[in-house]
Amino acid sequence: MAESGSVLSTPVQYLKGVGPRRAEAFASVGIQTVEDLLGYTPRAYIERSAHRSLRGIARRLQMPDIFSSDRESVSVLRQEVSILATVEQIRLRQFRNNRVLLEAIIADADQMKGALLFWNAHQYYTRVLVEGAQYIVTGVPALDRYGRITFTHPQLERIEEEEQAMLEHGILPVYPLTEAMRSRGITAALIRRLVRTALDQVKGNIPDLLPPALLERHRLLSKGDALEHLHFPPDHHAIERALERMKFEEIFLFELLLALQRQDQLRGAAPRLPSPSPRWEQLRQSLPFALTSAQEFVIAEIQQDLARSEPMHRLLQGDVGAGKTLVALAAMLTAVDAGYQALLAAPTEVLAEQHYRTICRLCAPLDVRVAKLVGSQSARQRETMATDIATGHAQIVVGTHALFAESSARPSHTYHRVGLVVIDEQHRFGVLQRAALRDLAMASHPERLAPHLLVMSATPIPRTLTMTLYGDLDVSLLDQMPPGRQPVTTKVLSTDQLPAAYQVIRSQIRAGHQAFIVYPLVEESESMQLKAATTEFESIANEHFPDVRVGLLHGQMSWSTKEEIMQRFAAGDFDILVATTVIEVGIDVPNATVMLINHAERFGLAQLHQLRGRVGRGTAPATCLLITEPFLAHRARMPAQEDEPPAVTRLRTMAETTDGFLIAEVDMRLRGPGDMLGTRQSGMPDFRYLDLVHDTTTIATARAEAFSLINRDPHLRASEHSLLRRYVLDRKDSLTHYAIA
Ligand code: ADP
Ligand code: MG
Numbered sequence: 001m002a003e004s005g006s007v008l009s010t011p012v013q014y015l016k017g018v019g020p021r022r023a024e025a026f027a028s029v030g031i032q033t034v035e036d037l038l039g040y041t042p043r044a045y046i047e048r049s050a051h052r053s054l055r056g057i058a059r060r061l062q063m064p065d066i067f068s069s070d071r072e073s074v075s076v077l078r079q080e081v082s083i084l085a086t087v088e089q090i091r092l093r094q095f096r097n098n099r100v101l102l103e104a105i106i107a108d109a110d111q112m113k114g115a116l117l118f119w120n121a122h123q124y125y126t127r128v129l130v131e132g133a134q135y136i137v138t139g140v141p142a143l144d145r146y147g148r149i150t151f152t153h154p155q156l157e158r159i160e161e162e163e164q165a166m167l168e169h170g171i172l173p174v175y176p177l178t179e180a181m182r183s184r185g186i187t188a189a190l191i192r193r194l195v196r197t198a199l200d201q202v203k204g205n206i207p208d209l210l211p212p213a214l215l216e217r218h219r220l221l222s223k224g225d226a227l228e229h230l231h232f233p234p235d236h237h238a239i240e241r242a243l244e245r246m247k248f249e250e251i252f253l254f255e256l257l258l259a260l261q262r263q264d265q266l267r268g269a270a271p272r273l274p275s276p277s278p279r280w281e282q283l284r285q286s287l288p289f290a291l292t293s294a295q296e297f298v299i300a301e302i303q304q305d306l307a308r309s310e311p312m313h314r315l316l317q318g319d320v321g322a323g324k325t326l327v328a329l330a331a332m333l334t335a336v337d338a339g340y341q342a343l344l345a346a347p348t349e350v351l352a353e354q355h356y357r358t359i360c361r362l363c364a365p366l367d368v369r370v371a372k373l374v375g376s377q378s379a380r381q382r383e384t385m386a387t388d389i390a391t392g393h394a395q396i397v398v399g400t401h402a403l404f405a406e407s408s409a410r411p412s413h414t415y416h417r418v419g420l421v422v423i424d425e426q427h428r429f430g431v432l433q434r435a436a437l438r439d440l441a442m443a444s445h446p447e448r449l450a451p452h453l454l455v456m457s458a459t460p461i462p463r464t465l466t467m468t469l470y471g472d473l474d475v476s477l478l479d480q481m482p483p484g485r486q487p488v489t490t491k492v493l494s495t496d497q498l499p500a501a502y503q504v505i506r507s508q509i510r511a512g513h514q515a516f517i518v519y520p521l522v523e524e525s526e527s528m529q530l531k532a533a534t535t536e537f538e539s540i541a542n543e544h545f546p547d548v549r550v551g552l553l554h555g556q557m558s559w560s561t562k563e564e565i566m567q568r569f570a571a572g573d574f575d576i577l578v579a580t581t582v583i584e585v586g587i588d589v590p591n592a593t594v595m596l597i598n599h600a601e602r603f604g605l606a607q608l609h610q611l612r613g614r615v616g617r618g619t620a621p622a623t624c625l626l627i628t629e630p631f632l633a634h635r636a637r638m639p640a641q642e643d644e645p646p647a648v649t650r651l652r653t654m655a656e657t658t659d660g661f662l663i664a665e666v667d668m669r670l671r672g673p674g675d676m677l678g679t680r681q682s683g684m685p686d687f688r689y690l691d692l693v694h695d696t697t698t699i700a701t702a703r704a705e706a707f708s709l710i711n712r713d714p715h716l717r718a719s720e721h722s723l724l725r726r727y728v729l730d731r732k733d734s735l736t737h738y739a740i741a
Contacts, residue, residue, distance in 0.1 A: 007201050008035040015194055025184045029176075034198045038206075038227050040191065041246075041688065042173030044082045045239065046136050054112040054149050057081060057141045082138040082174055083108060084159075087129055092122055104129055106137065114141075114149040121153075134159040136174055136188070157188045171233050195231045204228070209727055210249060211720040214705060221245040246689040247698050253727065254687075255706035260728060262313070262473075263710055268442070268450030270311035271419045273338040275303040279366045280333040286365070287326075294480035295323055299330045301476050302454065306334055306420070312452035315426070318478025319660035320613040321485070324456050325358060327478065328422045331454055332359075336368055336395045340419025341444070343451075344398045345437060347425045349374050355424070356398045363396070373399030392416030404436045415444035418451045426455035488616040490624040490655045492600070494633035501596055501625045502544050508594050509548055509575045513620060515594035518611060519580045520602040521555065533580040540578050549573065554580040590618030600626035600654075601647035605667040608654050626651055646670045669693055 011033055013023035031037050085106035093101045102122040106114050116137065118125045139154025155177070163172060175191045204224035208215070215222060221229065221241055229242035284291065291299070298316065305312035318324045332342035344359075346352040356372045363370060371385050371394035382402075388394040397403065397415070418441035423429060434455075441451035455473070493501055505515045519536055533554040541550040551574035553565050569577045570589045577592075595615045600608065608626070616622035628636070628651060635644060636651035653666045690698070709721070716725035 007198065008033065008038075008206070010034045012037055012194070015197070017190055017194065022181075022184050022186055025178070025180045025186055028180050029178055037191075037194060038198060038231075040175060040195075041230060043176045044174040045233065046082060046084045046172045046174055053110055054083065054085075054108045054114050055110060057083070058112075058143070058147075058149055081141060082136055084134065085114070085137050086134050087116075087131055088113075090126065090129055090131060092126075102126065102129075106135075114151070115144075116154055116156075117150050117152045119153075128156065130158075134164070136172075138174070160189050163189065163192070171235070171239075173231050192231075199228055199231065207723055209723050210252065211709075211724075213720070214252075214709075218248065218701065218705075220248055223249075243689055244698070247687075247691075247695055248702050250687050250690045251695070251699050252702040252706050255703040256710065256724065257728070257731065259707045259710040262707075263714060265313050265450070266310050268311055268448075269309050270450045270452055271338065271340055271417075271445075272309050273303075273306040273334050273340060273419050273452065275307060275334055277303075277330075277334040277337040279337050279363075279368065280330045282366060283329070283333065283362060289482065291326070292323065292478075292480045292482055294318075294478050295327055298327055298476040298478055302327070302331050303334055305474075306331065306452055311450040312454065313473050314454050315473045315475045316454060316456045316478065317475060318456075318458065319481070320458050320610065321481060321617060322478040323482055324424075324458070324478060325355065328424070328454065328456065329359060329362065331420055331452075332396055332422065333363075333366070333368070335419035335452075338419060340417050341389075341392060341394070341415055342396050342420040342422065343403060343415070343418055343437070343441065344396065344422045345403050345424065345429070346398070346400060347429060349376060349400055351424065352398055352400045359396060359398060368396060369394050370396045370398065373397060373402045375400060375402050375405075377402075390414045390416060401433065404433060404440055415440060417449075418444045419449075421451045421453050423453075423455045424458075426457055484619045486616050486619065486621045487658050488595075488612055488622045488624050490612065490626065490658075492626045492628065492633050492636045492651045492655050494630035495627060496630060497633075498627060501627060504623060504625065505576065505594050505596065506545075508623075511620075512591075513593040514569065514572070514574070514589065514591050515576050515596065516592060516611075516614060517576060517578045517596045518598065519578070520599045521580065533578075536580070537578045540576065545576060548575040550576045550578060552578050589614070591620075593618070593620050593622040595622070595624045596627065597625070598627050600651060601628045601632050603650075605650050605653060605663055605670070608650065609660055609663050612654070612658070624654070626654060 011023065012018050012026050012031055013020055015034070018026070026032070026037075029040070031040055085108050087104050088107050089105040091103045091105070093103060095101065100120055100122050102118040102125050104116040104118075104125075106116060108114070116129075136157040136159065137151055137154045138157075139151035141149050141151055144150050157174070159172070173188070173192060173195075175188045177186065177188065202224070204222075206222075206224040206227060208223040210220065210223070214220070220226075221244075223245070226242040226245040229238040230246070233239045233242065302312070302314060302316075305314060316324055316327060318327075328344065332344065335342040344355060346355055352372070352374055356370065360370050369388070371388050373382065373385055373389070377385070385394070389397055421437055421441055423434060423437070426434070438451060438453065442448045505517075508515060517540060519533070533552065533556075537550065537552045551565055551569055553562060553569075557565070565577070566589075568574065569592075572591065592615050595612055597603065597608065597611060603611070612624045615624060628647075632645070632648055632651065635641075635648045636655065640649065640652060649666065649670060653663060657663060692699070709724075713721055716722075716728060
């Protein structure tokens with residue numbers, strides 16, 4: 001072990017064939033030591049019966065490219081592929097404008113022909129390319145007008161003599177090579193040689209972070225075997241098993257840190273906040289509606305947590321409009337009645353303002369003092385607030401980032417016995433910001449009690465991700481809408497059906513209802529935006545609806561003007577509101593029953609879902625009309641097909657469901673989880689092997705194992721956990737960066 005350990009930590013610079021210049025290029029992709037080198041995963045594998053044959057590529061390319069206006073669908077066709085081919089013949093062609101084309105005719109294992117094209121680089125390539133030699137060709141395939149597959153300026157890797165034999169029996173790894181690596185003569189062949197030598201030297205004695213019992217239970221390969229098979233697989237099954245092992249390790253280590261984090265959070269003592277809370281009971285009695293059973297259930301769940309002396313760490317998930325605010329208020333009043341302060345943090349001032357008003361209104365008869373802390377307050381206002389908050393006069397504090405902002409002049413305001421911290425739209429807060437708020441809350445008790453924490457999320461996070469992301473939180477789900485909400489009927493219509501869509505709006509207005517007409521932001525410049533908005537508005541107001549009252553809301557308006565327009569729309573001053581911005585100001589207009597969205601294909605799923613959430617808030621049935629190009633509308637109404645443009649999938653999904661979680665899952669599949677959550681913000685590491693969308697079983701298994709391991713051996717003292725202990729200690733400082741709350 002010691003011997004293999006020293007091999008693993010050898011700098012690559014000392015390997016035969018590397019040297020200082022190549023070591024630099026290796027370092028630029030994160031390879032410093034032999035261990036790093038072994039972790040450099042092939043990006044593809046090549047074998048004699050290459051499954052990516054020219055014929056297969058041709059089939060994909062010949063699909064009609066009618067969606068070429070859709071950027072995303074083109075990128076599918078623009079995928080890079082690697083194939084194994086023999087160069088059969090090299091030809092030079094001279095064109096009039098002095099351009100020289102080098103054309104290398106290639107053939108794959110099936111004797112299917114193609115061509116490599118190099119413009120004005122023949123001097124170089126006539127030297128590099130050898131007729132009769134085999135190459136791994138990596139590039140973006142295209143069909144030329146003779147129906148022949150061509151690669152223009154592809155990357156080439158010659159298969160060397162000694163490797164031909166390896167290819168005869170097995171599979172060759174192809175490594176990602178950067179320009180820096182290429183320019184210093186690092187080839188895939190060199191990497192293959194270095195990896196082979198390294199693997200032979202450590203002879204499978206590669207330290208394994210995963211305990212043997214765990215490997216056995218889940219029939220996972222040892223680290224050594226996994227690396228051997230990842231680089232030199234005997235067959236495809238071996239690659240699968242090696243990848244499975246690497247994925248498991250990746251997510252297991254992540255979940256282990258979460259489990260430790262959770263253990264740590266549970267350690268501090270929290271104030272007991274017992275129920276029933278008289279103020280909450282009074283408020284509940286006075287509400288003009290009954291709570292949904294989901295709300296009842298979740299409030300009970302939260303109050304149980306609050307009554308305990310272990311700090312609560314709970315995520316409340318619920319779609320827009322599910323009624324999270326009341327749940328939060330129930331928790332806050334429970335804290336207030338127990339004699340503790342409650343903080344509510346919102347990501348934007350608009351949202352904080354809204355919460356502040358709602359809470360003030362609901363709490364008016366309850367004798368609760370509510371304070372507000374936002375960035376736009378004057379220094380004087382904040383001073384007064386700070387005093388109220390520090391003395392405990394304020395019992396509920398609503399605010400933005402100002403709640404934990406350090407002023408440069410003096411340390412940020414102090415709180416008074418904080419029992420509960422609520423964070424709304426928690427994904428829009430950084431991990432460290434949440435930690436900072438927790439620290440401030442702890443400092444507000446002489447005995448440093450830990451606050452109970454409730455984080456809320458309206459962005460439905462796919463169920464499959466919740467567990468991974470919030471491994472250290474308990475989850476409450478508000479999966480029921482308040483009664484009377486009508487599911488919104490959604491139709492995808494083509495632009496030539498606009499007259500029929502306007503007819504729907506007319507009949508709704510006749511019935512006394514109101515409508516939104518939304519345009520996406522298209523124009524780059526502000527003046528163009530304004531012009532486009534005005535043009536659309538005038539055509540709606542003058543041509544299509546000359547006899548109804550039409551209002552306009554656009555991005556260039558000041559915040560207060562937008563607010564005023566929304567208020568007037570809510571008050572019924574307009575029948576139609578033409579909006580060019582996403583209608584973010586979340587004012588309820590229960591009387592609005594139609595949402596017409598133009599160029600619906602340009603909106604993302606989350607946006608469409610949010611927009612649609614603006615209607616169907618009253619008791620009358622509501623309609624959402626998604627207007628798009630005829631061919632997209634046509635396909636969105638047909639059954640799903642593989643390889644269809646993402647825009648079609650988005651439109652069909654909207655028409656088929658109103659379930660925010662389902663929509664989020666589709667969204668994640670289309671966009672990838674990192675993109676959707678903003679990896680940096682969510683505190684998720686970039687997994688190299690794991691696919692958060694598809695590897696749900698692996699994630700669940702690894703999570704269960706990690707949490708049970710920490711349960712059994714909280715300090716990782718067992719000898720079979722000594723490597724894990726080392727791993728964790730090395731990352732102690734980064735723990736808060738990985739953990740979620
Ligand atoms: P969100 O979960 O999006 O934060 P809100 O808390 O803002 O939702 O609630 C949306 C609207 O639903 C508010 O006007 C609120 O008063 C109302 N509401 C909440 N709970 C109920 C209920 N049980 N019955 C009827 N309306 C409710
Ligand atoms: Mg809300």
